[in-house]
Amino acid sequence: MLTINLIREKKDFVIERLKLKNFNAEIIVEKILELDSSRREIQSKANQLESEMNKISKEIGNLMKNGMKEEAENAKGKTYSLKEEIKTLLDKLEPIENELKSEIVKLPNMPHESVAPGIGADDNVKVKEGGIIPELKDNALAHWDLIKKYNIIDFDLGTKLTGAGFPVYIGKGARLERSLISFFLDEGVKAGYTEVMPPIMVNEDSGFGTGQLPDKEGQMYHVGLDNYYLIPTAEVPVTNIYRDVILNSDDLPLKNIAYTPCFRREAGSWGAHVRGLNRLHQFDKVEIVQIAHPDNSYKSLEEMVAHVESLIIKLELPYRILRLCGGDMSFTSSLTYDFEVWSAAQKRWLEVSSVSNFESFQSNRLKCRFKEKGEKQTKLVHSLNGSALALPRIVAAILENNQTENGIRIPSALIPYTGFEIIN
RNA sequence: GGAGAGAUGGGUGAGUGGCUUAAACCAGCAGUUUGCUAAACUGCCGUAUGGGUAACUGUACCGGGGGUUCGAAUCCCCCUCUCUCCGCCA
Numbered sequence: 162m163l164t165i166n167l168i169r170e171k172k173d174f175v176i177e178r179l180k181l182k183n184f185n186a187e188i189i190v191e192k193i194l195e196l197d198s199s200r201r202e203i204q205s206k207a208n209q210l211e212s213e214m215n216k217i218s219k220e221i222g223n224l225m226k227n228g229m230k231e232e233a234e235n236a237k238g239k240t241y242s243l244k245e246e247i248k249t250l251l252d253k254l255e256p257i258e259n260e261l262k263s264e265i266v267k268l269p270n271m272p273h274e275s276v277a278p279g280i281g282a283d284d285n286v287k288v289k290e291g292g293i294i295p296e297l298k299d300n301a302l303a304h305w306d307l308i309k310k311y312n313i314i315d316f317d318l319g320t321k322l323t324g325a326g327f328p329v330y331i332g333k334g335a336r337l338e339r340s341l342i343s344f345f346l347d348e349g350v351k352a353g354y355t356e357v358m359p360p361i362m363v364n365e366d367s368g369f370g371t372g373q374l375p376d377k378e379g380q381m382y383h384v385g386l387d388n389y390y391l392i393p394t395a396e397v398p399v400t401n402i403y404r405d406v407i408l409n410s411d412d413l414p415l416k417n418i419a420y421t422p423c424f425r426r427e428a429g430s431w432g433a434h435v436r437g438l439n440r441l442h443q444f445d446k447v448e449i450v451q452i453a454h455p456d457n458s459y460k461s462l463e464e465m466v467a468h469v470e471s472l473i474i475k476l477e478l479p480y481r482i483l484r485l486c487g488g489d490m491s492f493t494s495s496l497t498y499d500f501e502v503w504s505a506a507q508k509r510w511l512e513v514s515s516v517s518n519f520e521s522f523q524s525n526r527l528k529c530r531f532k533e534k535g536e537k538q539t540k541l542v543h544s545l546n547g548s549a550l551a552l553p554r555i556v557a558a559i560l561e562n563n564q565t566e567n568g569i570r571i572p573s574a575l576i577p578y579t580g581f582e583i584i585n
Numbered sequence: 586g587g588a589g590a591g592a593u594g595g596g597u598g599a600g601u602g603g604c605u606u607a608a609a610c611c612a613g614c615a616g617u618u619u620g621c622u623a624a625a626c627u628g629c630c631g632u633a634u635g636g637g638u639a640a641c642u643g644u645a646c647c648g649g650g651g652g653u654u655c656g657a658a659u660c661c662c663c664c665u666c667u668c669u670c671c672g673c674c675a
Contacts, residue, residue, distance in 0.1 A: 205635055208644040215644090218656040222603035233655085240655045407632085528633095535614080539632085 162526040163268050164541070165261075168193055178271040181278055181487035189267055196261040200254065207250040214243050266376075270522035272487050273459075273496035279486025286486065288498065291470070292479030295505050295562050303506040304557040305437035307564060308334065311584050314438070314556075326427070326442035333584045337559075337571070338445060340578030341552050342420050345447035345472060349418035349549060352468050354449055357419045359398035362389040367401040370527045372493055382424050391424035395448035396546045400523060403452055407539055408531040414453040414461050418549070421446065438553035439511065445552040451545045452529065455521070458543035459496075462518045465547050466498050469514050472550055475574040478558050479503040481510065495520045498547075502554065506561035511554040516547030560584075 168175055172190055179186040217240055224233040277286050308314040313334025319327040330338045350356055368374035368390050373381055382391040392398055399419050408415070423446050438444075449468065453461040466482065473480045485497040494517040501510035521541035524530070530539040563570040568585030576582055 201635065204644080208635060211645085212643055214655080219603075221655050225603075237655045244655080537630095 162266050162522060163270070164521065164525050165193070165197060165265065168265070168268075169197060175268075175271065179269060181272045181276060182269050182490060183280065183488050184269055186268055189264055193261060193264050193268075196257055196264065200257050200261060203250055203254045203257065207247055207254065210243055210247045210250070214240060214247065217243070266526075269492040270495050270519060272490060272494075273518070273520075275484070276490065276496060277484070277486045278488075280488040281486075282489050284486040285483040285489055285499070288482045288484050289470075290479075290481040291474065292477065292503075294479045294503050297505050297561075297564070301506045301561070301564060303437065304504075304560040307560045307569065308437070311569065313337070313584060316437075324442070326440070328438070328441065328443075333579070333581060336579055336581075337556065337575075337584070338552060340575050341555065342445060342447060344575055344578050345549055346418060346420055348472055348475075349447065349449055349468070354416040354418035357399060357402070357417050359395060359402070359419055359421065361392050361398070361421050361424075363392055363397055363401065364389060367397055367404070370401045370404045371397045371523060372526060373397065379428055380426055382426060392421060393425045394423050394446065394548075395419040395421040396450065399448065399450045400527065400544060400546065403524075403529040403542070403544075404527045406529055408452070408529070408542065410454060410531050410533045413531060413542065414451050414457065417450045419448050419450075421448070423551075438557040441553055447549050447552075449547050449549045452524075453543045453545060454531070455540070455543050458518050458520065458545060461543075461545055462496065462498075462516065465516050465545060465549075469500055469516055469547060469549050473500065473502060473513070475572070476555065476559065477572045477574075478555070478562065491515075491517070493517075493519050493522050495522065500550075502558040504554070504558045504561050506564075507557075511558060513554045513558075514548040514550050516545070518543060518545045 163175065168190060172194065176186045176190055217236055221233050221236045224230075224236065277284065279285065302310065305316075308316075311333070313331055315329045315331055316325075318329040319325075322329065346356055362384060365374060365388065368378075368381070373390070373393065381393055383389075384391070398421070399417050402417070403415070422443055424443050425441075427440060427442060449465060451458075451461045451465065470480070470482065480500060480502045483499045483501065485494075485499060490497050497515055497517040499512055500514035500516070501512050503509075504511045520543050523544045524541045527544070529542050529544065531542050532539055559572065560569055563572070568583040571579050571582050571584070
Protein backbone atom coordinates (compact mmCIF):
# COMPACT_ATOMS: atom_id res chain seq x y z
CA MET A 162 0.00 0.00 0.00
CA LEU A 163 1.46 3.36 -1.02
CA THR A 164 1.27 6.11 1.55
CA ILE A 165 -1.31 8.81 1.10
CA ASN A 166 1.34 11.47 1.71
CA LEU A 167 3.40 10.29 -1.23
CA ILE A 168 0.37 10.29 -3.51
CA ARG A 169 -0.59 13.74 -2.32
CA GLU A 170 2.88 15.24 -2.65
CA LYS A 171 4.22 13.47 -5.73
CA LYS A 172 1.14 12.63 -7.72
CA ASP A 173 2.74 12.89 -11.16
CA PHE A 174 5.80 10.95 -10.08
CA VAL A 175 3.63 8.09 -8.81
CA ILE A 176 1.61 7.95 -12.02
CA GLU A 177 4.80 8.04 -14.09
CA ARG A 178 6.50 5.22 -12.15
CA LEU A 179 3.44 2.98 -12.25
CA LYS A 180 3.40 3.18 -16.05
CA LEU A 181 6.48 0.98 -15.91
CA LYS A 182 4.27 -1.73 -14.45
CA ASN A 183 1.89 -1.10 -17.32
CA PHE A 184 -0.55 0.30 -14.82
CA ASN A 185 -2.56 3.40 -15.59
CA ALA A 186 -3.02 5.03 -12.21
CA GLU A 187 -4.37 8.37 -13.32
CA ILE A 188 -8.07 7.79 -12.61
CA ILE A 189 -7.47 6.09 -9.30
CA VAL A 190 -5.03 8.74 -8.14
CA GLU A 191 -7.47 11.51 -8.99
CA LYS A 192 -10.18 9.73 -7.07
CA ILE A 193 -7.87 9.21 -4.11
CA LEU A 194 -6.92 12.88 -3.98
CA GLU A 195 -10.55 13.88 -4.18
CA LEU A 196 -11.55 11.50 -1.39
CA ASP A 197 -8.57 12.58 0.66
CA SER A 198 -9.43 16.25 0.48
CA SER A 199 -13.06 15.72 1.37
CA ARG A 200 -11.98 13.43 4.17
CA ARG A 201 -9.76 16.12 5.60
CA GLU A 202 -12.38 18.79 5.21
CA ILE A 203 -15.03 16.76 6.99
CA GLN A 204 -12.69 15.60 9.70
CA SER A 205 -11.57 19.15 10.34
CA LYS A 206 -15.16 20.32 10.77
CA ALA A 207 -16.11 17.37 12.94
CA ASN A 208 -13.09 17.89 15.18
CA GLN A 209 -14.03 21.53 15.69
CA LEU A 210 -17.55 20.60 16.72
CA GLU A 211 -16.29 17.84 18.96
CA SER A 212 -13.99 20.31 20.64
CA GLU A 213 -16.94 22.63 21.29
CA MET A 214 -18.97 19.72 22.60
CA ASN A 215 -16.21 18.73 25.00
CA LYS A 216 -16.08 22.27 26.33
CA ILE A 217 -19.81 22.40 26.99
CA SER A 218 -19.81 19.00 28.66
CA LYS A 219 -17.09 20.13 30.96
CA GLU A 220 -19.06 23.25 31.81
CA ILE A 221 -22.11 21.17 32.60
CA GLY A 222 -19.99 19.13 34.98
CA ASN A 223 -18.84 22.27 36.76
CA LEU A 224 -22.36 23.73 36.95
CA MET A 225 -23.75 20.49 38.37
CA LYS A 226 -21.00 20.46 40.96
CA ASN A 227 -21.94 23.94 42.07
CA GLY A 228 -25.58 23.01 42.25
CA MET A 229 -26.55 25.28 39.34
CA LYS A 230 -29.10 22.88 37.92
CA GLU A 231 -30.99 25.34 35.77
CA GLU A 232 -27.87 26.63 34.01
CA ALA A 233 -26.78 23.07 33.46
CA GLU A 234 -30.08 22.22 31.82
CA ASN A 235 -29.71 25.25 29.56
CA ALA A 236 -26.27 24.15 28.51
CA LYS A 237 -27.60 20.68 27.79
CA GLY A 238 -30.07 22.21 25.41
CA LYS A 239 -27.20 23.57 23.33
CA THR A 240 -25.63 20.17 22.90
CA TYR A 241 -28.49 18.44 21.11
CA SER A 242 -28.07 20.16 17.76
CA LEU A 243 -24.29 19.95 18.02
CA LYS A 244 -24.51 16.26 18.64
CA GLU A 245 -26.72 15.85 15.63
CA GLU A 246 -24.30 17.78 13.41
CA ILE A 247 -21.33 15.73 14.58
CA LYS A 248 -23.16 12.52 13.92
CA THR A 249 -24.07 13.63 10.41
CA LEU A 250 -20.44 14.48 9.67
CA LEU A 251 -19.06 11.25 11.10
CA ASP A 252 -21.62 9.22 9.20
CA LYS A 253 -20.36 10.90 6.05
CA LEU A 254 -16.73 10.39 6.99
CA GLU A 255 -16.82 6.63 7.48
CA PRO A 256 -17.75 5.60 3.95
CA ILE A 257 -15.25 8.11 2.55
CA GLU A 258 -12.45 6.63 4.64
CA ASN A 259 -13.41 3.12 3.58
CA GLU A 260 -13.52 4.06 -0.06
CA LEU A 261 -10.22 5.88 0.21
CA LYS A 262 -8.60 2.80 1.64
CA SER A 263 -10.08 0.49 -0.94
CA GLU A 264 -8.82 2.81 -3.72
CA ILE A 265 -5.31 3.09 -2.31
CA VAL A 266 -4.89 -0.68 -2.11
CA LYS A 267 -5.63 -0.87 -5.82
CA LEU A 268 -2.34 0.88 -6.60
CA PRO A 269 0.65 -1.43 -7.08
CA ASN A 270 4.04 -0.65 -5.63
CA MET A 271 6.31 1.64 -7.62
CA PRO A 272 9.18 -0.11 -9.35
CA HIS A 273 12.73 0.82 -8.44
CA GLU A 274 14.57 3.07 -10.88
CA SER A 275 16.73 0.16 -12.08
CA VAL A 276 13.69 -1.78 -13.31
CA ALA A 277 13.58 -2.21 -17.07
CA PRO A 278 10.39 -1.61 -19.04
CA GLY A 279 8.67 -4.65 -20.47
CA ILE A 280 5.50 -6.62 -20.81
CA GLY A 281 6.28 -10.12 -19.64
CA ALA A 282 8.83 -12.84 -18.92
CA ASP A 283 10.62 -12.34 -22.26
CA ASP A 284 11.66 -8.83 -21.28
CA ASN A 285 13.35 -9.80 -18.03
CA VAL A 286 17.01 -8.91 -17.82
CA LYS A 287 19.49 -11.73 -17.38
CA VAL A 288 21.93 -10.59 -14.72
CA LYS A 289 24.03 -13.69 -14.37
CA GLU A 290 24.32 -17.27 -15.45
CA GLY A 291 26.31 -19.96 -13.68
CA GLY A 292 26.95 -23.66 -13.30
CA ILE A 293 27.39 -26.26 -16.00
CA ILE A 294 24.47 -27.56 -18.02
CA PRO A 295 24.79 -31.35 -18.05
CA GLU A 296 24.69 -33.43 -21.25
CA LEU A 297 22.16 -36.19 -20.71
CA LYS A 298 21.78 -39.31 -22.80
CA ASP A 299 18.85 -39.59 -25.15
CA ASN A 300 17.03 -41.96 -22.85
CA ALA A 301 17.17 -39.50 -19.92
CA LEU A 302 14.00 -39.44 -17.87
CA ALA A 303 11.97 -36.52 -16.58
CA HIS A 304 11.64 -36.36 -12.81
CA TRP A 305 8.07 -37.69 -12.85
CA ASP A 306 9.43 -40.89 -14.33
CA LEU A 307 12.50 -40.99 -12.11
CA ILE A 308 10.45 -40.79 -8.92
CA LYS A 309 8.51 -43.86 -10.08
CA LYS A 310 11.62 -45.72 -11.12
CA TYR A 311 13.22 -45.27 -7.68
CA ASN A 312 9.95 -45.14 -5.72
CA ILE A 313 10.81 -41.95 -3.86
CA ILE A 314 7.72 -39.78 -4.39
CA ASP A 315 4.19 -41.12 -4.89
CA PHE A 316 1.61 -38.81 -6.41
CA ASP A 317 -1.12 -41.42 -6.69
CA LEU A 318 -0.85 -42.27 -3.03
CA GLY A 319 -1.14 -38.57 -2.20
CA THR A 320 -4.26 -38.41 -4.34
CA LYS A 321 -5.70 -41.30 -2.36
CA LEU A 322 -4.96 -39.60 0.96
CA THR A 323 -5.86 -36.05 0.01
CA GLY A 324 -6.06 -35.09 -3.65
CA ALA A 325 -3.96 -34.11 -6.64
CA GLY A 326 -0.91 -32.03 -5.81
CA PHE A 327 -0.29 -33.53 -2.38
CA PRO A 328 2.62 -35.94 -2.94
CA VAL A 329 3.87 -38.54 -0.49
CA TYR A 330 7.66 -38.63 -0.11
CA ILE A 331 9.01 -42.10 0.55
CA GLY A 332 12.30 -43.55 1.77
CA LYS A 333 15.25 -41.72 0.21
CA GLY A 334 12.80 -39.21 -1.25
CA ALA A 335 11.59 -38.26 2.21
CA ARG A 336 15.16 -38.15 3.48
CA LEU A 337 16.24 -35.94 0.57
CA GLU A 338 13.41 -33.54 1.33
CA ARG A 339 14.32 -33.36 5.01
CA SER A 340 18.00 -32.96 4.14
CA LEU A 341 17.35 -30.02 1.87
CA ILE A 342 15.27 -28.29 4.54
CA SER A 343 18.03 -28.75 7.14
CA PHE A 344 20.72 -27.69 4.69
CA PHE A 345 18.88 -24.49 3.76
CA LEU A 346 18.15 -23.64 7.40
CA ASP A 347 21.73 -24.28 8.49
CA GLU A 348 23.14 -22.15 5.68
CA GLY A 349 20.75 -19.33 6.57
CA VAL A 350 21.66 -19.41 10.24
CA LYS A 351 25.35 -19.31 9.25
CA ALA A 352 24.55 -16.20 7.20
CA GLY A 353 23.12 -14.47 10.27
CA TYR A 354 19.42 -15.26 10.00
CA THR A 355 17.46 -16.12 13.14
CA GLU A 356 15.46 -19.28 12.70
CA VAL A 357 11.77 -19.13 13.51
CA MET A 358 9.13 -21.83 13.32
CA PRO A 359 5.81 -20.04 12.92
CA PRO A 360 2.23 -21.35 12.82
CA ILE A 361 1.17 -22.58 9.41
CA MET A 362 -2.34 -21.23 9.87
CA VAL A 363 -2.95 -17.52 10.25
CA ASN A 364 -5.89 -15.28 11.09
CA GLU A 365 -7.54 -12.65 8.92
CA ASP A 366 -5.43 -9.79 10.27
CA SER A 367 -2.24 -11.52 9.18
CA GLY A 368 -3.74 -12.31 5.79
CA PHE A 369 -4.49 -8.65 5.34
CA GLY A 370 -1.10 -7.57 6.66
CA THR A 371 0.83 -9.17 3.83
CA GLY A 372 -1.84 -8.50 1.22
CA GLN A 373 -3.34 -11.96 0.59
CA LEU A 374 -6.64 -10.64 1.86
CA PRO A 375 -9.04 -9.43 0.76
CA ASP A 376 -8.21 -9.88 -2.93
CA LYS A 377 -6.44 -13.22 -3.19
CA GLU A 378 -8.74 -15.03 -0.85
CA GLY A 379 -9.38 -17.83 -3.34
CA GLN A 380 -5.69 -18.72 -3.47
CA MET A 381 -5.59 -19.84 0.16
CA TYR A 382 -7.14 -22.82 1.89
CA HIS A 383 -9.60 -21.59 4.46
CA VAL A 384 -10.41 -23.37 7.68
CA GLY A 385 -13.98 -22.24 7.94
CA LEU A 386 -14.87 -23.43 11.41
CA ASP A 387 -12.23 -21.23 13.03
CA ASN A 388 -11.74 -18.72 10.22
CA TYR A 389 -8.04 -19.44 9.76
CA TYR A 390 -6.06 -19.61 6.54
CA LEU A 391 -3.36 -22.12 5.64
CA ILE A 392 -0.30 -20.11 4.72
CA PRO A 393 0.73 -19.94 1.05
CA THR A 394 4.27 -19.01 2.15
CA ALA A 395 6.16 -18.44 5.39
CA GLU A 396 6.33 -14.81 4.36
CA VAL A 397 2.84 -14.40 5.84
CA PRO A 398 3.43 -15.44 9.46
CA VAL A 399 7.05 -14.27 9.57
CA THR A 400 6.44 -10.79 8.18
CA ASN A 401 3.38 -10.42 10.40
CA ILE A 402 5.62 -10.84 13.43
CA TYR A 403 6.42 -7.20 12.74
CA ARG A 404 2.85 -6.04 12.29
CA ASP A 405 1.98 -3.05 14.53
CA VAL A 406 5.48 -2.79 15.85
CA ILE A 407 7.81 0.18 16.34
CA LEU A 408 11.46 -0.83 16.14
CA ASN A 409 14.67 0.99 16.99
CA SER A 410 16.93 1.86 14.08
CA ASP A 411 19.75 0.11 15.98
CA ASP A 412 17.92 -3.21 15.69
CA LEU A 413 17.84 -3.09 11.87
CA PRO A 414 18.21 -5.12 9.82
CA LEU A 415 16.24 -7.96 11.37
CA LYS A 416 16.85 -11.23 9.60
CA ASN A 417 14.62 -14.27 9.93
CA ILE A 418 14.60 -17.65 8.27
CA ALA A 419 11.76 -20.14 8.46
CA TYR A 420 10.88 -23.51 7.06
CA THR A 421 7.19 -24.17 6.54
CA PRO A 422 5.04 -26.28 4.33
CA CYS A 423 3.14 -23.99 1.95
CA PHE A 424 -0.43 -24.46 0.76
CA ARG A 425 -1.77 -23.05 -2.47
CA ARG A 426 -5.06 -23.72 -4.14
CA GLU A 427 -3.63 -22.69 -7.54
CA ALA A 428 -7.15 -22.37 -8.80
CA GLY A 429 -7.24 -22.35 -12.58
CA SER A 430 -3.49 -22.59 -13.14
CA TRP A 431 -3.18 -26.26 -14.03
CA GLY A 432 -1.87 -27.56 -17.34
CA ALA A 433 0.68 -29.77 -19.08
CA HIS A 434 3.63 -27.53 -18.13
CA VAL A 435 2.99 -28.09 -14.45
CA ARG A 436 3.44 -31.85 -14.36
CA GLY A 437 5.07 -33.65 -11.48
CA LEU A 438 6.81 -31.43 -8.96
CA ASN A 439 6.51 -28.31 -11.08
CA ARG A 440 3.36 -27.20 -9.28
CA LEU A 441 1.84 -28.55 -6.08
CA HIS A 442 -0.89 -27.71 -3.59
CA GLN A 443 1.40 -28.49 -0.69
CA PHE A 444 5.14 -28.02 -0.86
CA ASP A 445 8.10 -27.25 1.37
CA LYS A 446 9.94 -23.97 1.34
CA VAL A 447 12.56 -22.19 3.37
CA GLU A 448 12.00 -18.45 3.35
CA ILE A 449 14.27 -15.57 4.32
CA VAL A 450 12.84 -12.25 5.47
CA GLN A 451 14.62 -9.01 6.25
CA ILE A 452 13.28 -5.89 7.93
CA ALA A 453 15.67 -3.14 6.92
CA HIS A 454 16.41 0.53 7.32
CA PRO A 455 15.25 2.37 4.17
CA ASP A 456 18.80 3.60 3.55
CA ASN A 457 20.16 0.06 3.51
CA SER A 458 17.41 -2.07 2.04
CA TYR A 459 19.06 -2.47 -1.36
CA LYS A 460 22.23 -3.60 0.38
CA SER A 461 20.05 -6.21 2.10
CA LEU A 462 18.58 -7.22 -1.25
CA GLU A 463 22.02 -7.78 -2.78
CA GLU A 464 23.04 -9.75 0.27
CA MET A 465 19.96 -11.98 -0.05
CA VAL A 466 20.59 -12.52 -3.75
CA ALA A 467 24.18 -13.54 -2.98
CA HIS A 468 22.94 -15.93 -0.30
CA VAL A 469 20.46 -17.65 -2.60
CA GLU A 470 23.09 -17.90 -5.30
CA SER A 471 25.50 -19.56 -2.88
CA LEU A 472 22.89 -22.23 -2.08
CA ILE A 473 22.37 -23.09 -5.72
CA ILE A 474 26.11 -23.21 -6.35
CA LYS A 475 26.56 -25.59 -3.42
CA LEU A 476 23.87 -27.81 -4.90
CA GLU A 477 25.85 -27.78 -8.19
CA LEU A 478 22.86 -26.71 -10.23
CA PRO A 479 23.09 -24.66 -13.44
CA TYR A 480 21.24 -21.41 -12.85
CA ARG A 481 20.51 -17.95 -14.06
CA ILE A 482 19.47 -14.79 -12.25
CA LEU A 483 16.94 -12.47 -13.82
CA ARG A 484 15.96 -8.96 -12.86
CA LEU A 485 12.27 -8.77 -13.59
CA CYS A 486 10.97 -6.14 -15.95
CA GLY A 487 8.13 -3.83 -14.95
CA GLY A 488 5.46 -5.97 -16.55
CA ASP A 489 6.52 -9.23 -14.92
CA MET A 490 6.90 -7.91 -11.39
CA SER A 491 4.44 -8.66 -8.66
CA PHE A 492 1.95 -6.08 -7.48
CA THR A 493 3.82 -5.50 -4.22
CA SER A 494 7.45 -5.47 -5.33
CA SER A 495 9.84 -2.60 -6.02
CA LEU A 496 12.61 -4.79 -7.34
CA THR A 497 12.65 -8.55 -7.85
CA TYR A 498 15.35 -11.03 -8.79
CA ASP A 499 14.19 -14.43 -9.96
CA PHE A 500 16.40 -17.50 -9.76
CA GLU A 501 15.91 -20.29 -12.23
CA VAL A 502 17.64 -23.65 -12.41
CA TRP A 503 18.02 -25.70 -15.56
CA SER A 504 16.00 -28.86 -15.63
CA ALA A 505 17.92 -31.03 -18.06
CA ALA A 506 15.32 -33.62 -18.93
CA GLN A 507 12.47 -31.11 -19.29
CA LYS A 508 14.90 -28.82 -21.12
CA ARG A 509 13.57 -25.71 -19.43
CA TRP A 510 14.34 -23.21 -16.72
CA LEU A 511 12.42 -23.68 -13.48
CA GLU A 512 11.86 -20.78 -11.10
CA VAL A 513 13.13 -21.74 -7.66
CA SER A 514 13.38 -18.41 -5.90
CA SER A 515 12.11 -14.90 -6.08
CA VAL A 516 13.88 -12.30 -3.99
CA SER A 517 12.20 -8.92 -3.61
CA ASN A 518 12.47 -5.58 -1.92
CA PHE A 519 9.00 -4.24 -1.12
CA GLU A 520 10.39 -0.99 0.28
CA SER A 521 7.63 0.47 2.47
CA PHE A 522 4.73 -1.02 0.51
CA GLN A 523 4.20 -3.93 2.91
CA SER A 524 5.23 -2.09 6.04
CA ASN A 525 2.66 0.61 5.41
CA ARG A 526 -0.02 -2.04 5.44
CA LEU A 527 1.59 -3.84 8.37
CA LYS A 528 2.26 -0.63 10.28
CA CYS A 529 5.82 -1.69 10.91
CA ARG A 530 7.76 1.43 11.77
CA PHE A 531 11.04 2.42 13.35
CA LYS A 532 12.53 5.39 15.11
CA GLU A 533 15.98 6.84 14.59
CA LYS A 534 17.88 7.07 17.82
CA GLY A 535 16.84 10.21 19.67
CA GLU A 536 14.09 11.09 17.23
CA LYS A 537 10.39 11.11 17.96
CA GLN A 538 9.10 10.70 14.45
CA THR A 539 8.24 7.19 13.27
CA LYS A 540 9.12 6.07 9.76
CA LEU A 541 8.21 2.98 7.80
CA VAL A 542 10.77 0.18 7.53
CA HIS A 543 11.56 -1.60 4.29
CA SER A 544 10.68 -5.27 4.09
CA LEU A 545 12.25 -7.91 1.88
CA ASN A 546 11.83 -11.59 1.37
CA GLY A 547 12.95 -14.44 -0.78
CA SER A 548 12.80 -18.17 -1.07
CA ALA A 549 15.98 -19.86 0.05
CA LEU A 550 14.76 -22.11 -1.40
CA ALA A 551 11.52 -23.67 -2.62
CA LEU A 552 12.08 -27.41 -2.62
CA PRO A 553 10.03 -29.16 -5.32
CA ARG A 554 11.73 -27.72 -8.37
CA ILE A 555 15.15 -28.04 -6.74
CA VAL A 556 14.35 -31.72 -6.21
CA ALA A 557 13.17 -32.01 -9.81
CA ALA A 558 16.39 -30.44 -11.10
CA ILE A 559 18.65 -32.58 -8.88
CA LEU A 560 16.85 -35.74 -9.99
CA GLU A 561 16.98 -34.90 -13.68
CA ASN A 562 20.43 -33.33 -13.90
CA ASN A 563 22.18 -35.88 -11.73
CA GLN A 564 20.73 -39.07 -13.21
CA THR A 565 23.33 -41.68 -14.13
CA GLU A 566 23.22 -45.29 -15.16
CA ASN A 567 23.78 -46.27 -11.54
CA GLY A 568 21.19 -43.98 -10.02
CA ILE A 569 20.83 -40.36 -8.96
CA ARG A 570 23.94 -38.70 -7.61
CA ILE A 571 23.47 -36.56 -4.47
CA PRO A 572 25.41 -33.22 -4.50
CA SER A 573 28.30 -33.49 -2.07
CA ALA A 574 27.09 -30.59 0.11
CA LEU A 575 23.97 -32.65 0.88
CA ILE A 576 25.61 -35.98 1.67
CA PRO A 577 26.25 -35.11 5.34
CA TYR A 578 22.50 -34.58 5.58
CA THR A 579 21.22 -37.50 3.52
CA GLY A 580 23.70 -40.08 4.71
CA PHE A 581 23.75 -41.60 1.21
CA GLU A 582 25.51 -40.63 -2.01
CA ILE A 583 23.17 -42.11 -4.53
CA ILE A 584 19.50 -42.89 -4.99
CA ASN A 585 19.15 -46.29 -6.66
C1' G B 586 -16.51 -28.18 26.18
C1' G B 587 -18.47 -26.32 31.49
C1' A B 588 -17.93 -22.70 35.73
C1' G B 589 -15.61 -18.38 37.63
C1' A B 590 -12.15 -14.11 37.36
C1' G B 591 -9.82 -10.73 34.33
C1' A B 592 -7.69 -7.39 29.91
C1' U B 593 -5.53 0.22 31.71
C1' G B 594 0.86 3.43 28.45
C1' G B 595 7.57 -0.07 27.40
C1' G B 596 6.71 -2.68 32.62
C1' U B 597 4.13 -2.84 37.60
C1' G B 598 -0.39 -0.79 38.85
C1' A B 599 -4.43 3.12 40.81
C1' G B 600 -8.80 4.71 38.84
C1' U B 601 -17.11 2.30 39.72
C1' G B 602 -20.11 8.58 35.51
C1' G B 603 -17.62 15.12 35.58
C1' C B 604 -11.82 16.79 40.92
C1' U B 605 -8.33 12.40 35.03
C1' U B 606 -5.25 16.80 31.27
C1' A B 607 -5.13 8.36 32.94
C1' A B 608 -2.25 8.90 39.51
C1' A B 609 2.12 6.69 41.45
C1' C B 610 6.38 3.74 40.88
C1' C B 611 9.95 1.30 37.60
C1' A B 612 12.43 1.42 32.95
C1' G B 613 14.11 5.01 29.07
C1' C B 614 15.94 10.03 27.26
C1' A B 615 18.10 15.03 28.26
C1' G B 616 20.29 18.32 31.70
C1' U B 617 22.45 19.97 36.62
C1' U B 618 25.61 18.68 40.56
C1' U B 619 29.00 15.48 42.91
C1' G B 620 33.21 12.49 40.97
C1' C B 621 34.34 7.66 38.63
C1' U B 622 31.87 -0.12 37.42
C1' A B 623 27.70 5.09 40.41
C1' A B 624 24.15 8.28 43.11
C1' A B 625 20.94 12.58 43.88
C1' C B 626 17.96 16.35 41.76
C1' U B 627 15.18 18.74 37.59
C1' G B 628 12.74 18.24 33.05
C1' C B 629 11.03 15.14 29.14
C1' C B 630 8.92 10.53 28.33
C1' G B 631 2.48 6.80 23.79
C1' U B 632 0.11 6.13 18.81
C1' A B 633 -2.75 7.86 14.77
C1' U B 634 -4.82 11.82 12.35
C1' G B 635 -6.48 17.23 11.22
C1' G B 636 -4.80 22.61 11.12
C1' G B 637 -0.05 25.46 11.00
C1' U B 638 6.47 27.06 7.41
C1' A B 639 7.17 26.42 12.56
C1' A B 640 6.55 27.04 17.78
C1' C B 641 2.12 25.14 18.80
C1' U B 642 -2.64 23.19 18.73
C1' G B 643 -7.65 20.32 17.76
C1' U B 644 -9.58 15.26 17.70
C1' A B 645 -9.60 9.99 18.55
C1' C B 646 -7.59 5.86 21.17
C1' C B 647 -7.74 2.33 28.44
C1' G B 648 -8.35 -5.83 24.39
C1' G B 649 -11.94 -5.24 19.57
C1' G B 650 -16.92 -3.69 17.93
C1' G B 651 -21.69 -1.49 19.04
C1' G B 652 -25.01 1.17 22.63
C1' U B 653 -26.83 4.50 26.92
C1' U B 654 -25.54 9.76 28.48
C1' C B 655 -24.74 16.74 27.90
C1' G B 656 -20.40 13.79 29.49
C1' A B 657 -17.79 6.73 29.59
C1' A B 658 -11.40 3.67 31.24
C1' U B 659 -15.88 3.54 34.55
C1' C B 660 -22.76 1.60 32.95
C1' C B 661 -25.23 -2.01 29.09
C1' C B 662 -24.78 -5.67 24.77
C1' C B 663 -21.75 -8.71 21.38
C1' C B 664 -16.88 -10.67 20.17
C1' U B 665 -11.67 -11.99 21.05
C1' C B 666 -7.92 -13.29 24.24
C1' U B 667 -5.64 -14.45 29.19
C1' C B 668 -5.80 -16.75 34.09
C1' U B 669 -7.98 -20.43 37.82
C1' C B 670 -10.82 -24.93 38.57
C1' C B 671 -13.32 -29.14 36.13
C1' G B 672 -13.67 -32.31 31.68
C1' C B 673 -11.03 -34.18 27.37
C1' C B 674 -6.27 -34.94 25.23
C1' A B 675 -0.43 -35.69 22.09
